[in-house]
Ligand SMILES: *Cc1c(COP(=O)(O)O)cnc(C)c1O
């Protein structure tokens with residue numbers, strides 16, 4: 001028995017059957033799944049006894065039958081980061097690490113697991129998406145495993161690692177001359193005419209629900225409590241409002257109580273329509289033309305921007321936009337303090353958290369969760385030029401010893417504290 005009832009308009013609350021429809025025909029509002037929460041009797045023990053993947057919360061996910069994919073997606077580490085916390089001067093800091101999500105190393109494996117399962121239930125034999133890179137990787141991988149046809153649409157200027165991360169699964173890749181917003185417009189037209197399952201267009205209501213699982217897991221991994229502050233990246237605006245929705249639902253079904261965390265939106269200064277709107281007091285973001293190294297979150301016209309703004313305001317949170325330089329510094333800081341290698345989207349989120357602490361918006365003595373959503377191996381070029389070259393030696397032990405003695409002497413003679421502490425020290429932290 002499923003508690004999933006169908007779809008409902010987020011704005012006017014009109015009910016719709018659970019099909020591949022995504023906008024309300026009365027008010028053009030977005031549709032979202034509706035559940036009978038009173039029919040959900042889920043205990044902490046039950047959840048804990050299930051396999052460690054995103055389907056452990058399946059009563060709160062919009063599928064009718066059994067999951068078809070994603071059996072290793074989700075339940076990524078929540079890492080307590082004491083070394084990073086010390087550098088930032090905060091007491092309790094966690095990274096929710098979706099950079100190691102399975103199988104394609106980003107948060108997108110959550111949303112695609114749900115959308116692909118629903119696509120099969122609804123009888124689609126083509127899985128498709130409009131993507132800034134990570135979504136295409138995930139759709140291509142899940143389609144490969146399910147054995148269904150796949151077409152991914154991307155802007156034609158993506159990083160080599162993002163392109164390869166789709167190509168290896170051998171989907172049809174359509175690289176469009178334009179930015180993500182152009183790609184999305186084209187895909188909306190294709191979805192109107194062809195019966196294809198576009199995970200983030202006509203299957204968007206199902207897709208978005210997969211993102212709630214990131215919030216569910218944070219609460220469970222903290223020992224069934226809310227953090228005080230949570231920082232999330234924002235691109236199209238799927239993730240942040242669904243984290244908040246998921247956090248509310250856990251309380252609704254009695255798995256946690258207390259006050260929701262304050263939730264903050266992180267964007268790159270080169271593409272910050274949502275943060276701009278938050279600061280200007282607007283309800284809807286004004287579209288911008290993206291120009292940032294954080295390509296996976298470079299969406300100038302976010303489909304769910306309104307919902308992001310509502311969620312942030314409802315929790316008493318805020319937002320911060322950070323420069324490309326701050327993003328790269330944060331990528332390096334996270335790597336050198338915690339051994340986690342993220343892409344610019346993760347750098348953006350950490351840099352925004354640092355900025356919010358610096359401004360006093362996030363107090364230093366309260367718990368903070370920073371959502372790291374993608375993996376740095378896909379975007380090596382953004383840091384490659386800044387990193388130390390290897391020490392090149394011959395095979396001789398004597399050469400090794402000479403090098404080691406010289407290095408020691410050099411360090412002792414040097415006044416440069418950064419040389420004495422060879423770990424990255426350039427980030428100035430509040
Ligand atoms: C897609 C993506 C996001 C967030 O996107 P939303 O559209 O706002 O859900 C964040 N980080 C990475 C790495 C992504 O690929």
Ligand SMILES: [Zn+2]
Nearest residue numbers: 009012024027
């Ligand atoms: Zn409506």
